[in-house]
Amino acid sequence: MKTKKKKLNMVIAQSGGPSMVINQSLVGAVMTARKSYQVGEILGACHGIDGILSETFIDLRKVSVKSLELVAETPSSALGSVRRKPTEEDCLKIFDVLLRRDIGYFFYIGGNDTAETVHIVNTVAKKNKVNIKCFHIPKTIDNDLRQNDHTPGFGSAARFVALAFMGDNLDNLALGGVKINIIMGRHAGFLTAASALARQRPDDGPHLIYLPERPFSMDRFADDVKGMMEKHGRCVVAVSEGICNESGTSIAAQISDGEKDAHGNVQLSGTGALGDLLSRELKARLNIKRVRADTFGYLQRSFPTVASRTDAEEAFSAGEAAVVHAVSGEVGSSSIAIVRRESKKYAVDYTCVPLRSVAKDTRHMPAAYINKAGNDVTAAFIRYVTPLVGDLPVMGRLM
């Protein structure tokens, strides 16, 4: 006869940059926990670990299913976010709160820095013999988490980028010249690469794609654009905010004011400086009259109504899987990873991997996804990314 396990309370929080579907993971976890007889209170900590430290909680058992469903479809982080790397002292304070409130489960949704935080909390907990299960639920539009085929949030941001390029390519077709679009992605070029999905006809842009995985040279860039202007009479360019020169120095960081977050990341987004720099260089070198640059900025992670259905469903499932695994008692503290099946039809599994294997370091675009010249993607990348983004509308053309 099975003995009934003691109910334990849980806390869940969100951290790092928001996404269009991070609330799907939150709601997936909460809905699952609400159905589990092993979970007592379900507390949402506001603004990540700051909310645990200040004991600013929302009782997520009291929120109606209708409200939760609405939150799931809403972009950004409904519990608020934070960029804070906990010290050992922070961890001890966190345990104080958790133990006092009989919390046995800690779920934290975010990217590699968030996984690092969960790993730190878990390590300090073990060292201090605090019995708490810590789960990291993946999220990042950058798609740069190790162990994951792809991450919740990426498919929707990629869909935004693809749609934006579909419209912008036609805008450029109408008025000509060079158009540069700067896309998010600190170390990994996946999101910038997704711009290639905008191509529906042979002359469609983006005509050039620059990723952080390949050194960026202003000379080669100008030559590439010149070539495309000769070929198409116009040129649409996708550039990652994270592009670096031969010695690995970020082009954007060279011209930024050097602001850094708690994890040591230099501010790249929320400024148009990189696009403007590239515009000026092209105007000066190539004598092209019309050069424009847009920086997609925060819209690509927070714009409502364009989320990929696949991405939304997977984000929900990742949250669900974390709670199922945590209460199962079969695994210890872990990170949920999305693994693609080897099947012909697209399908994924949600597995548990060690926290340290996801924390801190990021993954990059595999070489097989980048063309030889380092200014475009390959057909292998298109095969990889297509199911994550969903069907895209067909653009009508007369010319």
Added chain:
Amino acid sequence: MKTKKKKLNMVIAQSGGPSMVINQSLVGAVMTARKSYQVGEILGACHGIDGILSETFIDLRKVSVKSLELVAETPSSALGSVRRKPTEEDCLKIFDVLLRRDIGYFFYIGGNDTAETVHIVNTVAKKNKVNIKCFHIPKTIDNDLRQNDHTPGFGSAARFVALAFMGDNLDNLALGGVKINIIMGRHAGFLTAASALARQRPDDGPHLIYLPERPFSMDRFADDVKGMMEKHGRCVVAVSEGICNESGTSIAAQISDGEKDAHGNVQLSGTGALGDLLSRELKARLNIKRVRADTFGYLQRSFPTVASRTDAEEAFSAGEAAVVHAVSGEVGSSSIAIVRRESKKYAVDYTCVPLRSVAKDTRHMPAAYINKAGNDVTAAFIRYVTPLVGDLPVMGRLM
């Protein structure tokens, strides 16, 4: 007994900045012309009057209805665009082409500069006794055409701006600090003002809105932001690219490289310089750590899938009305203007107004739409703009 009028050929073209629904006007005109017994050939000139001068035409009778319907739903200008102010010599060359091809109708879709072009062509035609009916079909996301209650293209761009602010407001709620968004609109603040539609709860941003209709002072701006930071602990700001100082000088133009188009307009879009300037000023003056700026750029006029249905239908009807009026024989060369009915339920009429009454000069936000402090809109503006944008999704919130 009615005598059958001679069939005349028609040419149609697009000019100025593209929009999400300018192709609706094109297709509205073409579908109507295809059903008219008075219209012979239907030629689409590529890249506006450049296409007439170079005789680069597309036979729009030969395009399938299915293709035309797809084009109608596609953003940007399917015939290509141009920014060219014709000289008298250009006009004479244009007449040469038109007369040789038996063209009796010229339709040109665009904003105030486009209307000016139509007015010039029409004036030179009259002077030279060339018998051609010239019609201007309105389009501008800036919503700044005189004689019009609003213009095709505005409702969809306004919808994009409202959606962007809905997501971005929640992004700012999650991570805090100040977020500045720069919005298109050279002389008129309508599009920037539409950001106010993003507000669903009392604390929702945009918390401040700066329009070109009111002088912009960096001191007052910093004070306003400081006040909102004290009130909400965060601040989302909507700023028009066209803001000017007390003496009427554009803030963006002061820091741009002074590039101008054929109509004398300084380049404001396609650069993040204004947002970056405002960010730097706030950081320096207020000691706020997190200040970010995004410039929405060309996405707000070309992003697929977000067009307002009302806007799309009205754009189609404006194109339809131009052809109906042109072939009716009851009016001379004109511009189509959208007039709102005084009815309780939202409805509009499409009337003919003199070309010169729409050309060149633009209209601005009425004083009744701007608050006393000059940093927000009024309830009257919200009543005005709501039916143009259509229903917006409800954002779910936990905090």
